[in-house]
Amino acid sequence: MGKKGLLALGFLVLAVIIGFPYAAVAQLKPGDPIVIGVPTALGSIEGRDGWMAIQMAVEEINAKGGVQVGATKHLLRAYSIDTREHEPGIPVQDALTATEKLILEKKPHAIALGNFRSEVLLASMDLMSKYKLPYICSIAMTPLFQKKIADEYDKYKYCFRNCLNSPYLAMYMTEVMKFIGKQFGFKKAYIIVQDTLWAQATGKGLDKWLKENGWEVASFDAYALGSSDFSPSLIKVRAQKAQGIVTFFDMPQSGILLKQARAMKIPALLAGFISPVAPENAWDVFEKEVEGMVNMQFEIGPVPVKAVPKSVAFNENFGKRWGKEARVKLSGHGPGPSYDSIYIFANAIERAKTVEPDAVVKALEQTDMQGVVGRIRFGKDHQVVYGVDPKEAALGCCFQWKKPGTRVVVFPEVVAEGKIELPPYMK
Amino acid sequence: MDCRKIMLPSIIIYGLINSVILALIAMGFSLTFGISGVANFAYGGFYLFSGFLVWMLLNYLKFPLILAIMVTIGVTGLLGFVTYWVILLRVRGIALSEVIATFALGVGILELFRWMGFVTYEFTLPYLKKGMILIAGVPVDYQRLFIIGIGLGLVLFLYFFTHYTRIGLSFRGIAQNERTAISLGIKSDRTAALSLAFGSAMAAVAAIVILPLGIISINTGYEVLLIAVAVGIVGGLESVPGILVASLILGYAQVITGTYFKPEWMMVVYLAAIVLVLGIRPSGLFGKFKELEERV
Structure with missing residues (x-):
């Protein structure tokens, strides 16, 4: 093999090493789980409750056999990591490092719940773009999130938000x-x-x-x-x-x-x-x-609203799963959207028939379903639309x-x- | 009554309350340093430990409030005493090692509580007595009046204790000249350990009266250490009169900053005071710790 051949082989090996993590997660073999990463401030009440709501949704979906991807069903598996970003004095970089650690170790197909602090959310959007990870944020609220998506759609199209924004x-x-x-x-x-x-x-x-x-x-x-x-x-x-x-x-x-x-x-x-x-x-x-x-x-669910039966069911089931003490501590922001985010992902993956990120993003954009928070539809800026009528919008x-x-x-x-x-x- | 007429008495009263809070927080730290020369950087950890201990005794073991308070003060004092014999004895006199050892202990205590999940809004201590009175048209709750009363009581107690009791006199002897005190039969390590115990118990007293105004949160431990250091540096680390004057200066400066400027700048007052005093008079207003070096 000549010098050129060796050089070409070297580039090929390098390309495989760099590309493997991205390519591998986009393919599912029978029996492989769909992995959801949950990097958030687990010490905050919003992060704690959101993570509990996610586990509940994962268990419910798995109890029904999992998510239908093409011809096979795949179970969901969720992994969390504590970013501690709600604590005073924790730098943005520390929260990002924790998020990236989760991505590299668990190789998730999607990210749910996500960042607590808006400053961290904005910085983490680049991470999602780098790893091409569909991401539904359910806590941080800055409108700059939508502006970034609108300004650079191709780069930030993987990012969505289903909680209330400012x-x-x-x-x-x-x-x-x-x-x-x-x-x-x-x-x-x-x-x-x-x-x-x-x-x-x-x-x-x-x-x-x-x-x-x-x-x-x-x-x-x-x-x-x-x-x-x-x-x-x-x-x-x-x-x-x-x-x-x-x-x-x-x-x-x-x-x-x-x-x-x-x-x-x-x-x-x-x-x-x-x-x-x-x-x-x-x-x-x-x-x-x-x-x-x-x-x-911020979003109904922890306060059950009779006009939205799923919010009542969520509240009751949360108490059954985690106990009354956990239910009465349910925070005012995050649990409903966190729970919904898993169903949104499952629904989008089933429609896309793959976990390939770009296909999932397209399916997420077409979401129109009823959840704990009311009707769930994403706007062009990837923010769920909120309103005053749960039949028309989230509430x-x-x-x-x-x-x-x-x-x-x-x-x-x-x-x-x-x-x-x-x-x-x-x- | 117009706005200014209410604002002035409010600032005077709440400035005084804030000053007593700062003095209460700083006195234990200052007492230990003044006697043993040890800057107890575990002070914030001891303060928070006391808060959580009272909370646990009240909520898990259903102790009556007064018993929970007594047990907490005793246990925290004992913790300080043990800290000296177990950790500080071997590094005594090596200032940097003392700071590193106590700071590590303090961080360890604080982060242990974080790890145990003591991080939400539920950790509050009850007021000693609910209710309020109007002073010059300004509403002041009984808890804040208790703070003023206990702050003044503690100063008087310290004065009489250090002037008229055997242990108190040994404290003063060691503080004035350790070698002479040893030659007169005062045991240096025992006195230093007791000073750490007293300082820690005072941290517990401060925590028990101040924490009901807020919640017991981990970052309070770090904040308390910053306050103790800031007040100590401004007033003079080993000087009780200095601590009182510095508390008044910083307490009023904070309330005026929060009222007339922006509340988010209140924390800056401590940091600015540290920088200013270290630049102009490193011993603090009443301290003599580095006075000779300053003259030279």
Whole structure:
């Protein structure tokens, strides 16, 4: 063999070594499982519950024989890795390294649940592109995700999102604030958010809307991750006589904001999202001081909505699978979409008749099915469409904590089971 | 009442509360350093250990609150005592090794709790008493009043303890001049171990009164260490009056920053103070630790 032959052989070997990981995962032999990778912040309540919901969906599908790919059925297998990205001080790079470790070790065909922090989500999109992995994100919410897909479709077409995003959250909140303004004559709000991309984006969106719609925004404060003293803002809320406090937080410490507001007798209605206030056990954990809070449930499921039977079934089955204690701790963001994401993948793979990434992406784009969150369809920017009618779109809702410790759905009207009322400390 | 009339008393009252919180956190760290010369970087770990221990005693073993508090203070003090004999005895006097050993222990404690799943919003301690009163039109809950009371009580206790008890006098003897104290029969290692026990027990007291205002989260342990170091550096690591003055400066600076500027800059106050004081007066406002070097 001459020099040219050796060189050609060398290139061939190199091509096989580099290309093998990509090619191998795209082919399934009979008996091979379809592997789902779940890199997420397992220490966060959203990550923990999302991972439990995914395992539940995998078990349900496997109990029925698995996913039909062409002529054979394949079982699903899900592997998680803790990215710890919800913790203060964890650099984006660490979360990405964990994600890549999972990809290289478990060789998944798709990624579900995914990143918790928007900053990590944006960075991880390049990883998905590099490994050509269909990815459905069910927690991180930044709208920049969609912008990246719209700007560079060919590169980022593998990325999808089925949870609520910041603009949809702002949309729901504007409707709620519209109602609060009309019902109670409130015109002055105070916005308090955590200093992260999604919360800042949502807060700014709402700030703009409030100002354009006759509200006065007394102030807009952001707190660093891990903060647990909100008294500087609460002092100003009281001094400036704000009637409503709008909050956007997903850090564990944020629940204490309510406790501090009650301790300081702040006469303002709290509305928005405080992650620890969403679960069913928040009434007991925060010693009834959540009463009156109007909290978003980003996606239904953890709060069952009668108009969407799958949300009720999910809630009940979660309790059967993981116990009542786990069910009452179900977080307000992530579990429903995480569960749905496995069914979305299974459905798309069955339609594509392969796990080849580009074919799966095409099938995902054509998804139209009913899930825990309502009707699931992806827009051109790969974001699931949210709305106010579960027959037409996926659904988020708003509930108010009322005595004797129940979460009463107050928005959207089509699924509402009660109306927003002023809490006792404001009457 | 207009906005300014409410804001000023609010800042005065909440600034004072914040200052006492900082002093409570920093005093145990300062006490240990002042006596034994050991910078106990496991302090944040001990603080969080106390919080979780009370929580576990209340929720798993259903202890009455007061018993849970007493047990926790005792156990944390014992932990500090044992830490000296098991870990610090062999590296005593080698400052870098002391810092590495205690920091590793602190991180180990914090990350152990993380590994055990103590990471969600459910870990809260109860208020000692619920309710609030109005002071100059500003609502203040009883828990914050307890903090002020316990902070002042602890300062008085420390004063009388170090001036009128045998152990307290041995603390002062070692702090003033270790070799002379040894020549007078004071046992250096025993006193240093006791100082670590006292400092750790004070971390437990701080945790028990401060943590009900928030939740017990892992990063609180790291934050507490930063606060203790920042207050110590500004006031002078071994000086109790320095700790009190530094707490007032940083406490009010934080509340004013949070109220008039942006809450996300509150944490920057500590870091800016450390950099500023180290640049101008490395011993801190009242410290004498490096005074000779500064003069030279």
